[in-house]
Amino acid sequence: xxxxxxxxxxxxxxxxxxxxxxxxxxxxxxxxxxxxxxxxxxxxxxxxxxxxxxxxxxxxxxxxxxxxxxxxxxxxxxxxxxxxxxxxxxxxx
Amino acid sequence: xxxxxxxxxxxxxxxxxxxxxxxxxxxxxxxxxxxxxxxxxxxxxxxxxxxxxxxxxxxxxxxxxxxxxxxxxxxxxxxxxxxxxxxxxxxxxxxxxxxxxxxxxxxxxxxxxxxxxxxxxxxxxxxxxxxxxxxxxxxxxxxxxxxxxxxxxxxxxxxxxxxxxxxxxxxxxxxxxxxxxxxxxxxxxxxxxxxxxxxxxxxxxxxxxxxxxxxxxxxxxxxxxxxxxx
Numbered sequence: 001x002x003x004x005x006x007x008x009x010x011x012x013x014x015x016x017x018x019x020x021x022x023x024x025x026x027x028x029x030x031x032x033x034x035x036x037x038x039x040x041x042x043x044x045x046x047x048x049x050x051x052x053x054x055x056x057x058x059x060x061x062x063x064x065x066x067x068x069x070x071x072x073x074x075x076x077x078x079x080x081x082x083x084x085x086x087x088x089x090x091x092x093x
Numbered sequence: 094x095x096x097x098x099x100x101x102x103x104x105x106x107x108x109x110x111x112x113x114x115x116x117x118x119x120x121x122x123x124x125x126x127x128x129x130x131x132x133x134x135x136x137x138x139x140x141x142x143x144x145x146x147x148x149x150x151x152x153x154x155x156x157x158x159x160x161x162x163x164x165x166x167x168x169x170x171x172x173x174x175x176x177x178x179x180x181x182x183x184x185x186x187x188x189x190x191x192x193x194x195x196x197x198x199x200x201x202x203x204x205x206x207x208x209x210x211x212x213x214x215x216x217x218x219x220x221x222x223x224x225x226x227x228x229x230x231x232x233x234x235x236x237x238x239x240x241x242x243x244x245x246x247x248x249x250x251x252x253x254x255x256x257x258x259x260x261x262x263x264x265x266x267x268x269x270x271x272x273x274x275x276x277x278x279x280x281x282x283x284x285x286x287x288x289x290x291x292x293x294x295x296x297x298x299x300x301x302x303x304x305x306x307x308x309x310x311x312x313x314x315x316x317x318x319x320x321x322x323x
Contacts, residue, residue: 003236004300007293014286018159025163031102033164033279034258038105041265041272047104051199064197065155072151076298079145083305 100191100209101254103202110261115207118184121215125184132182132317139313146174147186149298154190158290160283168291169250172243173298175218176225177310178317187214212253221246236296244292251284252277 038045055061106114132139153170160166170190174183191209194200201209225242229235258280259273267274302310 004297007296011290011293014290015158018161018163018286021161022159022163027159027163027165029157030164030166030279030283031100034276035102035105037272037275037279038258038262041262047102048108049104049202049204051103051202052196054199055197061198065157068193068198069152069155072148072155075144075148076152079141079148080301080305083302087305 100201101205106205106261111204114211118207118210121184125181128181149173150190158287160286162283164283166283166287169213169217169247171218172221172246172295175221180218180222183218184214208257212250216253217246217250220249239299240292240296243295244288247288247291251280255280
């Protein structure tokens with residue numbers, strides 16, 4: 001338990017340190033940067049295929065990402081709760 | 094450009110490479126489907142735990158985290174399933190998550206699906222499982238084997254992404270190696286702290302599973318991995 005608290009603290013430190021040590025950085029996606037390098041190596045490169053559908057705005061995109069995370073977390077918590085309840089039930093029986 | 098993601102972007106792999114990675118993925122996908130079917134047929138309860146591993150991949154690949162390089166990347170989330178079931182089933186689960194992101198989030202892409210499955214759902218889980226299995230034989234505590242296996246698998250995924258891009262774009266003044274160094278700098282270095290976070294999250298979840306459901310987890314693993322050798 002104590003070990004896990006330390007691990008959680010390390011995790012938070014990694015995120016906070018990344019933000020703190022790069023004040024003013026853009027924090028764009030690594031793929032956006034890769035596009036830059038591809039254009040540098042191959043000037044005039046045009047992607048030959050475009051996404052079939054793109055979220056119309058950053059808001060819609062964050063809605064979809066939030067949904068993805070919420071659905072996943074929902075199932076994870078359902079399963080953990082089910083396991084905990086079952087193991088307690090067994091212990092009582 | 095809306096998508097701030099980390100997989101190879103739609104349309105950014107020249108056609109021959111897109112096809113090559115897709116073809117290379119197919120035999121792994123076939124094995125994965127067969128393995129998953131077999132596992133569920135032997136034990137219908139495996140379905141729940143498989144869905145759990147899938148849900149974990151879903152959540153982690155939605156977490157775009159800041160890195161020390163001043164850009165963002167996200168964990169892959171495939172390590173948990175690789176540790177619980179061995180690497181084979183993760184090809185199918187990874188493919189489903191990548192398809193969802195390509196179709197609904199313009200993140201990754203259909204033309205780059207083969208390449209992205211290769212890095213995230215094939216090489217990542219293989220490295221995770223290999224390192225985990227190796228470390229489990231040492232005196233290291235179980236949680237440390239999980240952490241290191243998950244972190245190295247996550248890192249390996251992004252090294253493969255860098256390699257795939259360098260193979261496709263070997264031009265530039267410094268040739269293939271110059272390109273490889275550049276892409277590795279973007280993807281793999283950004284991924285280092287995020288790989289550690291992925292390792293930690295995987296330890297936390299494995300811990301909970303072991304605390305309340307150890308018997309089932311272990312019997313499913315024996316079944317899943319025993320079947321692989323047979």
